[in-house]
Amino acid sequence: MAQPAEKAYYRFVVLFFNCLLTFGSYFCFDIPSVLQDQFQGNLTCPNATVINGTVDCVEGLGMTPQQYNLLYAIYAWTNAVVVILAGFLIDKLGNRFGVFLFSFLCVLGSSLFALGSHFKGSPYLLPLMLTGRLLFGSGNGSLTIVQNRITAFWFKGKELALAFGLTLAFSRLGSVLNFFLTQKFEEKYGMQWTLWGGALLCVLGFTSAVIVSTLDKIGMRQLGLDGAIQEESRKVRIQDVKLLSVTYWLLVLTIMFFYNGIFPFIADASKFIQDKYSYYSQKEAAYIAGAVYDSSLVLSASVGILIDYVGLRGVFAVACAVLTLPVFGLLAFTFVPPLVSTIWLGVTYSFAAASMWPSIPLVVPQATLGTAMGLATSVQMIGIGISNLVVGQILGTKSSETKIPLWRWQRMMIFMLANTISCIVTSVLLNVVDHRQFILYTHTQQEVNYYFFVPTGWDPEQDNQEVRHTTSPAKSGPLYHFFF
Template sequence: MVDHAPGTSGSINSYENEEILTWKHPMHIFQRILALIFMCLIGFGSYFCYDNPGALQDNFLKDLNLTTSQFVYLYTWYSWPNVILCFVGGFLIDRVFGLRLGTIIYALLVVIGQVVFASGAYFNRLWIMLLGRLIFGIGGESLAVAQNSYAVLWFKGKELNMVFGFQLSFARVGSTVNFLVMEPLYQYIKTVFNFPDNKSMAFVLFAASLTCVISLMSSLILAWQDKRAERLLHRKLPSAEEVVKITDVKNFNKSFWLVTFIIVCYYTSIFPFVALGKVFFEKKYHFSSGEANIINGIIYSSGAFLAPLFGIIIDKTGRNLFWVFISIFGTLVAHLLLTLTYVNPYIAMLTMGTSYSMLASALWPLIAMVVPERQMGTAYGIAQSVENLGLGTVALLTGIIVDADGYFLVELFFCLLLSVAILLASILWLSDSLGKKELNMSIKERKQLQLIKNSDPEEQNLLNDALNED
């Protein structure tokens, strides 16, 4: 159960003491599961369509006469604008639109962006496709900020790691389904309808946009559900002193920035790798196109099953920083296997997928621990803005490196990024150990800390002494 939802008039745990808690009540397990389902579906379309180019990489290169560097533009034009706009999107959620309206607007942008992207393929115009990816990226990344904010609003407390795990799971189901169905769908449309190559690509991308429509409908339903919860729980509006300002960013502590840069270094070793992975597996391991897609999608498919499990484990054990460190190390081992050996790549990809699932459940909730609830949208927006700066830069570099020197140097580059991530995680762990020790607490210790915060000053002193003795 949530300890305190942002803006509520008191502890939500007080509702547990009611004699009658019907399924219609916002805090009933039925309503919370329903909200979680819609939160997950909000990101499904965005993640499904994000890697449409990756699932059809060789088709894009051949049908649209693109170089690898031009192909990578389909990812950099997604990422670069969000260096600024993702932060703006989070701030607009906190200060202007509110969470519900902001989520609907960003989900609509995802639909529009995917349709424009497909139209660019239909007319065989790269600039239209890039415009579509730009619009899609603005909506998709800001939608992820909204999704994280909804999770904190409804589930902050002992369930938050599990919820982030389930969100990742649904997102990666979208990515996995993308890698499994896009190539067969492309071949079916091309064979049955005998369209020119670029027209076949266009109709496949138009079909993919239907998943974005599902996400938009989910955002509308969740907005209605959250509006109802706000009314029944009597959530308070923020006071004048609590209104979020752009200048609040300077008050974010060093732990937040360390978490953010770990996110950057880690995810730049994952997403650009997946974007180029299909051809990598075809060339190094001589897989067919379909086999390469399957193994390239293992990162996402394993995440779909393992992320909720790791979320539950972390909710039961705590020790987030420990899990973050182990997951980064596991990913580094996986990349080293792909770089330096010819060991069956399924071993490396399963290791990477397991580590990736573990990290998502352990790392992202750390932001909710170090940033005030009223600034959650801004904080997650900043984190994803910096992440997109890294993704855009690394995607551009990897395309150039592949065209010039091949995949070996790209893999070494990914290993370097993960080494930096391990160093930053070590610094964060040391800093936390010398400070409040909140980020790597066990669940028992966190419960004791919550008791201290909720007690009067005299009780706080006694509990602090007991906690220090432990």
């Protein structure tokens, strides 16, 4: 009689609770974006007046644009450092260790961030909030690695892009609800209670960590894989990084450059929309900025199914980068309604996320997947961290009591455009390298000799990666099945 873990429903139950791991943390991540006016508002507004329905002074924490962008930059830089070690530790100590530690760091970091808001006007505010974002970044970025590792194990060779798409959809649901609800909640209860509400949602992630850890442990025992995976984990060495392929590194750079044009833009999008299109209120601007996540939420699952069926991951990567080019041009130099651009960006983001991230488990051995995911996340966050700092410098260091000049916003959009062009270059190189691997593969019968990115002695049957060895002439080859 088949064990429950051998049935399809079991892995989808694991997937459901695995998706909930990051729902609350993604809600918390972009709370500053929705409340940017409050974060950068004046400490007091004794003589505030209402002009055309808009208050000329917003009371808030008194941060400068540079300090505000530092909240995002420190999150990214922390991820860049921590996720490398986190990925290696997950490979060595297992998924269950990771979900408990990193979900707890999310709770601790979001709580400290909320606590910092109570020190408005004091020298403790910024250090406390930055420390909170540092701890929160340490947990959230690393938690995503564990989440992806669990997903890759339970859906290896089966609906992989769909599973990754669903985890992204749940994360983006948190982001979408943030853009729809946070502004209203803040108006009614104030900033402090809003930030504490976000911390409470991170507690939901910790509860999900307990459940998914239990399900993962029971499932692996029923499948008889617990001991084998622990044995493989003990063999993992930091030197295995040298075995990662050129294809992997080009994929990582493609991810980095694409995300450099997404997250730094979203961090300032609400303020940009209010400054350039003065007829939008703060609430309306937040809704429009959040349309990037709305599109991703709606499309992620269906795009995952499509990519599972078609393949063509490398082609999708190039297409997404090319189709993103007009977005920042429209925002910088036209007055086309910004909702067009944010929805457009959300569509390309959905296809990019569903084609790029699920490709990583397909080009590295299972035993080193955590390390590979950690390195990919690290490089991604290094890029985003640099981009946040550059954007902060472009937008200025003075308090934003008035509008930021349009020419500064245009320079920011040109910087986003440059990252997108770089993404096109790396994604084209990715396809070229993979195509050469395919040509080499078709001229030899000794296939494994040309998997230069796997360690000596790798056995595709034992590693359960037979999907790389399809018998279809149209989709055979090292990565041809995945990228072309």
